[in-house]
Every structure is written in C-alpha cells, then in structure tokens.
Amino acid sequence: GPVTAGVLRGEKARFQLFGDSVNTTARIETTGAKNRIHLSEQTGDALIAAGKGHWITERQDQVEAKGLGKLKTYWVKGAGEGTA
Numbered sequence: 001g002p003v004t005a006g007v008l009r010g011e012k013a014r015f016q017l018f019g020d021s022v023n024t025t026a027r028i029e030t031t032g033a034k035n036r037i038h039l040s041e042q043t044g045d046a047l048i049a050a051g052k053g054h055w056i057t058e059r060q061d062q063v064e065a066k067g068l069g070k071l072k073t074y075w076v077k078g079a080g081e082g083t084a
Helices: 020-029 041-049
Strands: 004-008 014-018 056-058 063-065 069-071 074-076
Touching: 020 063, 020 069, 041 056, 041 074
Parallel strands: none
Antiparallel strands: 004 014, 056 074, 063 069
C-alpha cells in the first residue's frame, strides 16, 4: 500500500515511514512466529489472484490489532509444507 517517507529532525535525525501499510505491518509483526513469514490479508489475496495461493496457508486464528480490529492473515508455507 501507499506510504510516505521523511526525515525527522531533532537530537538524532532519522528516516521514517508513515502510512496504513506501515501501521498494519507493525500490528501483525507483534503476533508473528519465529522463522515464519506473516502476510496481511491484502498480500495473501494478491498471491491468490496471481495463481500463487499454494504458496500460503491461512492463519487459523485472527490477529487482534489495536485500532484495526480482527485481521485475517496468512503464513508463507515453508519447505515441506506442500508449496509445489
């Protein structure tokens, strides 16, 4: 999704990204799992539309994200999980 970037000045200048995509990513990142790639519903839907639905599996539980409610998310299948 769309993001805006900018340099924030102050005692320590830093580059930062802003936007709904960044906020959603931050929310689902907190519910991730070690050695797993966690995808948003929009990214999962894009893979399915591109004929790559066999690369992912829907997460069984929905993620509760502050300010966003319950989110349907996906995991990228790992080696040996039927990705062929």
